[in-house]
Each structure stands twice: as C-alpha cells, then as structure tokens.
Amino acid sequence: MNFYTTILGSGAALPTGHRRCSAQVVNINGFKLLLDCAEGTQDRIRQHHLKLQSLGTVLISHLHGDHFFGLAPLLSTMHLCGRTEPMTIAAPKGAKEVIETTFALTGNHVDYEMNFIEMDFAEGIHRVFEGKRCTVDAFPILHSVPTYGFRITEVPRGGHPARVYAYCCDTAFSETIVPYIQGADLLCLECTFANELADLARERQHLTAGQAGTLARQACVRQLLLTHISARYHEPDQLLAQAAAEFPAAQVATDGQIVEIK
Numbered sequence: 421m422n423f424y425t426t427i428l429g430s431g432a433a434l435p436t437g438h439r440r441c442s443a444q445v446v447n448i449n450g451f452k453l454l455l456d457c458a459e460g461t462q463d464r465i466r467q468h469h470l471k472l473q474s475l476g477t478v479l480i481s482h483l484h485g486d487h488f489f490g491l492a493p494l495l496s497t498m499h500l501c502g503r504t505e506p507m508t509i510a511a512p513k514g515a516k517e518v519i520e521t522t523f524a525l526t527g528n529h530v531d532y533e534m535n536f537i538e539m540d541f542a543e544g545i546h547r548v549f550e551g552k553r554c555t556v557d558a559f560p561i562l563h564s565v566p567t568y569g570f571r572i573t574e575v576p577r578g579g580h581p582a583r584v585y586a587y588c589c590d591t592a593f594s595e596t597i598v599p600y601i602q603g604a605d606l607l608c609l610e611c612t613f614a615n616e617l618a619d620l621a622r623e624r625q626h627l628t629a630g631q632a633g634t635l636a637r638q639a640c641v642r643q644l645l646l647t648h649i650s651a652r653y654h655e656p657d658q659l660l661a662q663a664a665a666e667f668p669a670a671q672v673a674t675d676g677q678i679v680e681i682k
C-alpha cells in the first residue's frame with residue numbers, strides 16, 4: 421500500500437530558482453490531498469504529472485500568501501478543465517470569503533461544489549476530513565495568524581497498522597504541539613532558520629533547525645522532514661546538522677522529492 425508525499429515547494433516566503441513556496445501532494449493508497457497551495461502550485465502539479473483533477477481534498481495551514489495564493493487559480497483551472505466532482509477545502513476561517521470574493525469581483529466562477537470546512541479553534545484536535553483512505557485531524561500551532569497543523573492517518577487495510585503523517589508549517593516553538601504530533605511515522609516541520617538566528621525565529625514565529633529536531637525527539641516520531649527553508653540558505657547542510665544533533669533521522673526536503681511514510 422502506498423503512502424507518500426511529493427514535495428512541490430520546500431522554500432519559505434521568498435521563492436528561489438530551486439526552492440518554491442509551500443505545497444505538497446500526499447498520496448494515500450491512490451487518494452490525493454493537496455497540502456498548502458502557494459503561487460504556481462498548479463504548474464508544479466502538471467510538471468510532476470500529478471493530474472490536477474485527481475486531487476480530492478485541499479488542506480491549507482494558514483492564509484499567508486506563501487501557503488494560499490495559488491488556490492484561486494488552481495480552483496479556476498479545475499473548472500476550465502471540466503471538473504464536476506465536489507472539492508473539499510479545509511482552511512482557516514476567511515479562506516471561503518477570499519475565494520468567493522475573488523471569483524465574484526473578477527467575473528470567474530466554478531460549476532462544481534466547493535465544500536469549505538473553515539477552521540476556527542484555539543485548542544484541541546478536530547477532525548476536518550474523513551474518507552475511505554484516510555482521516556485528517558487539525559490542531560492549532562503558533563504563528564502570527566491563525567495556523568493549523570494536520571495529522572493524516574491512513575485507514576488500515578489487511579491487518580496493517582495505520583501510518584501517520586504529521587505536518588506543521590508555519591510555527592514557533594511550543595511544547596503544546598507535541599501531543600498532536602506524537603508518534604507520527606513521518607513529521608514534516610518547518611525549519612526556516614539556523615540556530616544562530618533564534619531571536620529572528622522567535623520574532624517571526626518560526627522554528628530554528630535545533631528546535632525542529634527537539635520537537636521531533638520529544639514527540640518520538642520515526643522520521644523528520646524539514647521544509648520551509650529560508651532563501652538565505654543555498655546549501656542546507658548547516659540546518660541538517662543542527663536538527664540531526666537533536667534528532668538523527670532528519671532530512672531536508674527538496675523540490676520534486678518523493679518521501680514515503682513508512
């Protein structure tokens with residue numbers, strides 16, 4: 421049974437030639453979830469031959485542009501390509517208004533049903549999607565605007581234990597996150613800054629590499645995938661070393677990479 425994520429963008433807010441902004445397509449035994457949707461995501465979906473119309477659900481962590489500005493054009497293209505299947509979109513409160521206002525003011529529309537699940541809670545873990553292949557639970561993380569992490573759990577078949585993929589992007593360091601990501605088979609965490617820029621990380625509510633490794637260790641996850649890498653780091657060796665000092669099973673994501681949840 422397949423459970424893997426294709427990284428479409430592993431960079432922070434400023435896209436570069438080799439790291440675009442946040443987006444991933446998670447495949448759970450054939451069912452596809454889009455996880456964040458930065459500008460240009462639809463182009464990268466095509467580039468990686470992931471078939472736009474095969475996306476069943478979109479999960480948006482927060483409404484900062486580097487996670488959300490690609491959604492309106494992606495939904496519009498799906499309409500232009502003849503989509504009739506409904507689309508479920510779990511996103512922070514306000515996303516529905518942004519998309520509907522954008523379409524209304526620009527004279528665009530879609531013929532398929534957009535089913536928005538607007539997240540608006542400050543604590544606890546809440547189920548936002550339940551399908552045949554997976555369930556998705558959302559939980560608040562710590563950032564400058566309301567932001568949510570996701571815990572994607574496969575529906576087990578044939579006696580296999582359910583694998584879990586947890587995603588947190590963007591967040592400041594907080595041990596309140598640990599119970600929500602506990603025991604994940606793969607944890608994808610933002611890692612915007614190196615340890616030397618801890619003050620800047622605190623100010624902008626992001627993680628350093630060492631903090632990302634610490635959260636992975638505290639949550640007893642199996643593997644750690646670092647993403648949302650600041651454009652100032654051309655080579656991520658320093659970030660990897662600092663995270664691995666806390667949690668050895670760490671890797672830095674690259675655009676186009678496929679990472680299996682195992």
Ligand SMILES: [Zn+2]
Binds near residue numbers: 432433442484486487
């Ligand atoms: Zn971001």
Ligand SMILES: [Zn+2]
Binds near residue numbers: 482484563590
């Ligand atoms: Zn952000």
